[in-house]
Amino acid sequence: MGREQRETDIQSVYHHMQMITRRANARARHLAEPLSLVEHSLLRFIADTPGTRATDIAEAFALNRSTVSRQVGTLLDLGYAAYDDAEAGRGRVLELTDLGRNRLAESAAVHRAAVSERLKDWSEEQISSFAAALSRYNVADSQ
Template identity: 45%
Template sequence: MQHSGFTPVVRTAAAAEIVHELVLVSRRGVADVRSFDARVSLAEQSILLHIAINPGCRSTDIAAEFALNRSTVSRQLGDLIRLGLVVEVGDSPGRGRPLELSDEGWKHYNAAIRSLQVGVDTRLADWTDADVGAFADALARFNRATATPPQEPAQPLSPHLTDTEVKE
């Protein structure tokens, strides 16, 4: 769908198309991660990524970042620690010890990222550098935005509807 000259109807349809495409990207990402290492779930891969980017973070930081219950994060961290991918560092007493990837965790993380990068590079092979840069900028902007519910929920739409099929 090519978008120019936005109207509220066109914008709503474009937003619905974005939701549809994000669902497809998420499904593909889940499948790609599962094919990489069945021992580690997508949620655990996400935790590994967070720890890699934020060494020294604590389980409470991860729970807040992903809006998860602390017990869920504890269980997943326990699995990652048992697999030897994450270690608690420092000697602070009690829960909430700083976390880092172990050497094995870094190997796993780097291999997973390389695998996912190959998939992205393959899909972007015929894109121009400008298109890739614009896409990266748009995704970064989207991910920085604060998710607040709209005052009036938008009607969920199929991205395959034409403008004349959309009710205002």
């Protein structure tokens, strides 16, 4: 593969990733009570990272602490997250409420169904290869 083709393919990957994100956002808006991309991302992070604090979110997402504070405040106001008062120490530990878990599960189910629909005509091998490529990309992106 020549350098020019490589650059063309990288641009294509980038373009398709943007389309996936845009469509996921549009799909979420069709829910009765849609989660924004930010709400979904933060709820997923809190769910996947027990003991997380707002400062952990700021670091993981490379955001300013005041930005995360406002976003976490929205989750608290909506009743999707709460502070775990049993945890003592520096910073307050966040946890999902039952409502937050339910909203995240509903949102994730809509997105998973869309992925499943798009992959319905793919072979097992194609899906496995795609999953492996995405995993490899995400591992490289996390370093």
